[in-house]
Amino acid sequence: MIKLFERRTRIAMDRAKKKKGPFIYKSYSKKPKHRWVKKRKAAERRFRRAGFIAIAISSLFLASLVWNIVSSGRSAFTEAQISLQIEFQADLVEQGAYRKIVQNSLIALFPEVEDRKEKRALFGLVSRNAPHMLKKLIEENPALVSTKKDIWIPAASTVSVFYKQRLKEQSKRGGKITASHAAWITQLARSDRMQLKFNMAFFKNGDSREAEQAGVLASSIGSFMTILICIAMAFPLGVATAIYLEEFARKSWFTDFIEININNLAAVPSIIFGLLGLSIYLNLFGLPRSSSLVGGMVLALLILPVIVIATRNALQAVPPSIRYAAAALGATPTQVVFHHTLIYALPGIMTGVILSIARAFGETAPLLMIGMVAFVADVPKTFVDPATTLPVQVYLWASNPELGFVEKTAAAIMVLLIFMVLINLLAIYIRRRFEIKW
Amino acid sequence: MAKFEEWIKASLLACTMLSVLVTALIVLSVLSETIRFFSYIPLADFFFGTEWSPQTAIRADQAGSSGTFGAVPVFMGTFLVTLIAMAVAAPLGLYAAIYLSVYASARFRAWAKPILEILAGVPSVVYGYFAVITLAPLLRAGGDMIGLSIASESALTAGTVMGIMITPYVMSLSEDVISSVPKSLSFGSLAIGATQSETVKKVILPAALPGIVSALLLGVSRGIGETMVVVMAAGLAANLTLNPLASVTTATVQIVTLLVGDHEFDSDKTLAAFALGFSLFFMTLLLNIVALIIVKKYRERYD
Amino acid sequence: MVKNMSAQKKISKTESQSDIRMKTQDLSAFYNNDQALFDVNLDIHTNKVTALIGPSGCGKSTFIRCLNRMNDYVENCRVTGKVRLDGFNIYKDKVDVILLRQKIGMVFQKPNPFPKSIYENVAYGPKIHHLVENKDELDALVEKTLKRVGLWDEVADRLSAPGTSLSGGQQQRLCIARAIATKPEVVLMDEPCSALDPIATARIEELIAELREKFTIVIITHSMQQAERVSDHTAFFHLGHVVESGDTEKIFNNPEHQRTKDYIGGKFG
Incomplete structure (x- = not known):
């Protein structure tokens, strides 16, 4: 009887050695019971893993939330600006037609644009706040009247988004934008007339209908x-x-x-x-x-x-x-x-x-x-x-x-x-x- | 001296009474508007009607000048979204709580708990943004891949995000409950050779069951009352459906749409918002009271 | 106020009782309907140490809390009978418990210094009772009190450190200092040494012996040896009754009652 048991044990040991790794058959229980223990331990591992996965999912969610927000919000802290050669014509300043001044300088940059519709699109390159900015400049420094000066003007928000995305991805793909806008931006960028600046407006302004002017x-x-x-x-x-x-x-x-x-x-x-x-x-x-x-x-x-x-x-x-x-x-x-x-x-x-x-x-x-x-x-x-x-x-x-x-x-x-x-x-x-x- | 003491006590009592008054005011103000609403619209129409279109016509003499106020689809939407949320939050929260209180090492806890607490502290409007910008397109793309059409404002999107939002809440409540089960109970089980998971399933959870039920009830109550996630991620149209892929509306969404931007205060439309609000108040109150009673009973058993 | 009235009363009493500072008459205490003290009559002598001994739950703590009406804070606790301080019943309605507790200080089982500075702990009582005129007087009083409890040399250079930063024995001495800073007549001590090590205990016992000159002390203790060492009088409590009271020497060497003998001999405890 005892011999039989010993033989069985030896067989089990041999089999285990052949299969893999060290012999783990520590208890004297018979095989079926051993299988139960294995099952119970597997259940234990599964349960434990489920708990860990629950925490992992929650953490993962937090990570993706933060990553998502940071990656899509980071760019809002910079704004694209376009350098325009502004000519402060005395008569226009007098009339307060700053919008016209901005438009003139844009046309001067792209003289080939003739079509009325195209022109309106061209004027859409810069922020609608640009005339207001110029007015302020003149008020601060009246000596500017009748002079020519290169001034960095904030771009419109769509332009800004497009430019930033292009810089980031180094590709032609960008935000939704018209083909002509894209071409102008490429041209401006090539002639070093575009730059990225820290977006002070975001911290200095209240809400606005224009995205580039909206702040917190x-x-x-x-x-x-x-x-x-x-x-x-x-x-x-x-x-x-x-x-x-x-x-x-x-x-x-x-x-x-x-x-x-x-x-x-x-x-x-x-x-x-x-x-x-x-x-x-x-x-x-x-x-x-x-x-x-x-x-x-x-x-x-x-x-x-x-x-x-x-x-x-x-x-x-x-x-x-x-x-x-x-x-x-x-x-x-x-x-x-x-x-x-x-x-x-x-x-x-x-x-x-x-x-x-x-x-x-x-x-x-x-x-x-x-x-x-x-x-x-x-x-x-x-x-x-x-x-x-x-x-x-x-x-x-x-x-x-x-x-x-x-x-x-x-x-x-x-x-x-x-x-x-x-x-x-x-x-x-x-x-x-x-x-x-x- | 004694006078001064009395004076302080009296002013403290006055503050207490003021706090109580607040509760009374909530109930009274919302209730009185609700009663006014039901003087226009019959009770049965509201609670059993299946059509909800509160937008009244501009001129009074137009056809359909008074909207229909059957709230069943609205409550159904609330129910559906909350159900989906709990389907996410209950397993996640419960398993996380068990892992943290039974398995996790002290160092792991020190990391994991603050992360989950941050998750609980994120404002709901942020979750709403996440649902709209990230999860909704993701789910729709996923649905397209397997040939399902998922509405962009589906109950599934809103429910999932709400579930993630409620998870830390359910987790911390259940963790409290689990750790309040006397150690001697689980030691008894472990000492006869049970594994940790067997101990949890056979001893701790049955003992903690009432507390866990009440934690889930409180989670449900949170879900029912949650506003921003559904306002941003769920729909406006009241569809009577239980299909999680369809767009549904909820009571909180309707309250917001009915009241935001509306300065006039006497129409059926605005009063309907109060009727919905009162129903919400009543439902959450009921859930909280039941949860409190269960917890109290449970505490008595182990104290 | 208490003192004035008691002075008049004292004259009317027999001269032989003048050395009795406190006296309880048929004092009973109830928690809900459970009676914890049964008609306790006990005299507490002026400038003597009275030790209360007895097994746990015998009513010692209830009794000592009756002496300064701290039982007012225990919910559902009701007290009948009289407790006289200098002949004057402290359970009368018009008694101001605030002034009473200035006259009767208390030291608790576990050291419980306020989480304020050492200085503030001692100065707090004199401040609220307006016992001092100005800061200098207060400083002097704090110094005197700390010297009296033997703590001055140890803490003189860190009076602004929190009281909780001291060791257990020092904390308890600080609590004693806090209690005697209001210049009480009686100091009640509820097992003041039970949470302390033997060395700290010895220090407190020395202190009690010194304080006896100035104050009337009532002390609860679980240690028979301590009672024998520090007290002049001893009262043995059992199941809410005072079984026996009298000179410590007599109680320990020649008790009248069998139960006292058994308890002191260690037969139950």
Whole structure:
């Protein structure tokens, strides 16, 4: 019997050696069982791999999102410019016909263009803002009148996109553009009359109908004003509510009710808060539509429950022994809270508040409801001026089919994400630096 | 001194009451508009009607001057998109949570968790842009290759992107639940020679099931209320279909289209948006309350 | 205020009781419906150390929390009977617990310094009770108090370091300093050494012996040896009753009750 077993084992060993690698037959179990173990281990590996793949897919998605946005938005930070020899004819300057001046210099460059339609296409090479630019130049320096000068003029957005893509890919393929435009651009590029410059307009301007003139300044300022209102309203209200519930209120049906209420409020879809803003702030109180004031007040309602919950968690993290120690010294209940509990919970509270601000910063839907989708070219000066925010600007540009706006959208998203990262880094810094470990 | 104390307490209480008032205001404002809507349009027409065309004619005497407000196709679209989203988010989020809490090394966690948190922090408008610019053309090209025609504003596009968006949310909720299962339970299983995956499937998941169900419910509630992704990636026309390749509309999309740019406030059209909003509010509230109750029951079992 | 009224009361009492600082009369405590203390009558003598001993859950901690009304913070806790400080019942409605706790300091089981600077930890009590006029006085008081607990030499050069940066024994001495900085009459200590190593414990015990000159001390301890070393009086608690109380020497060498004998002899614990 024993001999038989030994023989079998030897056979199994030999077979395993022949097949591959070292002998793994460690247990005394018979073969079928061994197969079970193998199966179980395979199942284990599969399960583990599935988990890893799930994380990999999510990370991959993040990577492709970032890559996508950076690769299509990067080009928006540069703009193509065309060098034109501008002749500031005195009579034209006097009439204010700067458009004519620009057109003349273009015709001077391409004298062979005769056809009216072709001419209009030619004038489309440069930004529609060019006459305005020249006017400004003359105002700053009247001595220019009746002189000739080479000036770099921003190209139209389609031209700009085409030129940038051609530079990148070194091929004839580019954005959608007419054949004659393509030929002119080639000619201009060959005679060194085109260059790429950092696109200051993107950071200096508000929204514009012309893609090459559109910028994020107005919407960024609008975002900050909105957030300012939002903090001013939600922070004191939320923290006070949390302090009352956590430190003063006796547990009763009423506090239970408030608690359930606030927990549920945190999960209400954001668009509902927009409806609230529309019907209460705009229709009932008659506050100005599209203003950062109303936007901030709507977002405040949105993050109020989040702040309450974060503050309560931070207060709960302060051990009761600290409260007892203060009380045993004869501190009054409010002294206990305001000298100790609140102070020690403050880093945690701030972290929660900042993270909720990040959420408000990226919020779009409720702002659509209260009319912050208006076209805003100017930087809002007061809280009741029409304003828009960065995410809303992204939404507006994303729905604009014009080619120049595609890269602008991606670039605006980059700006938005950079702000988000900064806000989050601030929260992480505060947590790392100030949080008290109990 | 004592007076000062009382004064502080009173002002804190006042703030609390104000916060509560906010909730009451939401319900009341949306509810009152909804009631007004239902005084024009019968309840049954809204909840059982299968035709949704709220665009009223310009002149009152024209034919079809009042739109039809049968919300079934709208809710159906919401349902379809959310379903697709959960089909993406539930397995991804759950498997990721299990991997992170059971298998991952500390170093891997330190890398993976922030990445998933970043994913959760990206504004939804960015996801919407991604859906329109990248995923929709990709899916359409893929569909063409295998001979399927996929609408550019298909439910599949919107649902997939929404699913990716909800994944980190589902993941962090389920991870909390899984890590709150007492270690002694899984040690018991491992000690009798079960593999990790057997322990997870036979011991941890059954124990954590209520918590995971509530995590999924909260995910669904997020999906129902999500606006920007569907506004940008889903359609406007209300088609009564369950075909994921077709274009559908959702309740949130309709609210946005009905209210944006419209200054007039008394038409059936704008009031219909409030009726949709209230239905959304009610649905998410229900889901949250059920999820909270389940979690509470579950906590009691292990505390 | 408490002092004035008690002074009048004291005169009306018999002279022999004047060395009794605190006194409980039929003190009972309940958590919901569970009674934790049963009609405790105990005297706490002025400038003496009273040790409370007994097995876990016998009501020592409940009792000590009754003495400065910290039980007010424990939910569902109800106290009946009287606790007299200098003859004056501290459970009367008009008693200001804030002033009461200035008179009765407390040191907790685990060191719990505020996460503020060492200086701030000590200065906090005098500040809120307005015991000092200006910064100089406060500095002097902090220095005096830290010297009294023997911490001054160790921390003089880093008073602005956080209190939590000290070692366990130092933290506990800081907590004692914090408690005595408000110039209390009585200091309650709830197992002050249970979280400390033997050397730090010895240091605290020395400190208690020194503080006895100035303060009346009530200390809960689990260590029989510690009770014997530091206390003048001992009370043995069991199941919410005071089984026996009196001079430490007598309780340890010649207890009246069998249960006391068993506990001290280590038969249960």
